[in-house]
Amino acid sequence: MASPTTPVRSDAELADLAARARLHVLETVASSKAGHIGGPMSAMDLLISLYFDRLRIDPARPDWPERDRFILSKGHSAIGLYAVLALRGFFPVEELLTFDHGDSRLQGHPDMLLTPGVDSSTGSLGQGLAMGTGIALASQKRRTDVHTWVLCGDGELQEGMIWESVIMAPRYRLDNLTLIVDNNGLQQFGWPSDGTSRFDRSEPMGHVDLVAALRAFGWEAEEIDGHDLEDIRAAFDRAEARRGTGAAPTAIIARTMKGRGVSFTQGHFTWHNGVPSPEQLALARAELLGPAERMNAR
Structure with a gap:
């Protein structure tokens, strides 16, 4: 039985979905009193584009063998993935309010044994690309038509395991593997700077030509506006x-902006994680939703 094709959405529809998902991130973290915000918000346009305009998936059959695979390597951004999965129909949107609770299917990091639509358990940074390389290689060997997508953070690229996979994947000509780097240039912490501030939070990847580096290892690499x-x-x-x-x-x-979409989060490393206040949530609703939707959200 074939899977339904992911419907192609207009840019306006995708932008609306991304705004809704960003608000779900903020509201869920506020309700649970814990969670990451900056990374999920910077990656949101990429996640929405994947799940609503690209991946061959079926929310009614999350374990469909021929589905495309997606791995959120930066697992601390799980609430961003959960918001998108809920909007896509893998589980009710109302379930987001159970995020990070002890008996919830939506834990602080993705768990493939608990959450419908999650293809890999992640959280220890640097492992996702290795998992994706293995899945893509297995698909190649089995001659199955599966595309594996992996989303990493730029700070995560400091992990050596990433580069072992970068070296390996081109050797097997894994044309069914795509790495996306959420290059928001703003880590929670960084390396010692020139003395004018405690950290240079863009280090080290903010000072590396990642496209040139990946091409040198044999990848088809390009840079886009995320x-x-x-x-x-x-x-x-x-x-x-x-x-x-x-x-x-x-x-x-x-290229993305940490905390993208809301004035008090975007571009601020302090919102790597954090809990918005009721006043901040009201501001976020005003910035993300239209007038009619704001009335319904009250």
Whole structure:
């Protein structure tokens, strides 16, 4: 039995979904009194584009063997993934309010044994690309038509395990593997700076030409605007076009902004994690939703 094709959405529809998902992130973290905000918000346009405009999946059958796979390597951004999975129909949106509770299916890091739609348990940074490389290699060997997508954070690229996978994947011509880097340039902590501040939070990846580095290892690499839906769609199209051609794996370096979408979170490392106040939630609703939707949300 074939899976229904993921419906193609307009940019306006995707932007609306991304705004709703960002608000769900803030409201859920506020309700649970814990969680990460900056990373989920920076990656949201990428996640929405994947789940509503790209991945071949079926929410009614989350374990469908021929589905595309997605791995959130930066597992601390789980609430962003959960918000998207809920909007896509994997579980009720109301279940988001159980996030990080002891008996919830929605734990602080993704658990593939608990949560419908989660293809890999993550949280220890650096492991996701290795998992994705293994899944893509198995798919290649089995001759199954599965595309594996992995989303990493830029700070996560400091983990050596990432680079072992970067070296390995081109050797097997894994044209069914796509790495997306949420390159928001703002870690919670960083390396010692030049003395003007305690940390340079962009280090070390803020000072590396990641496209050139990945190309040197044999990847098909490019940089895009990670908040431009047309840019995202075009890059995903190019990655899809390489499948089955014997090409190298694809790497998409997405320039993003930490905490994107709300004035008090975007561009501030202090919102790597944190709990918004009722007043801040009201401001977020005003910035993310239209007038009619704000009335219904009260």
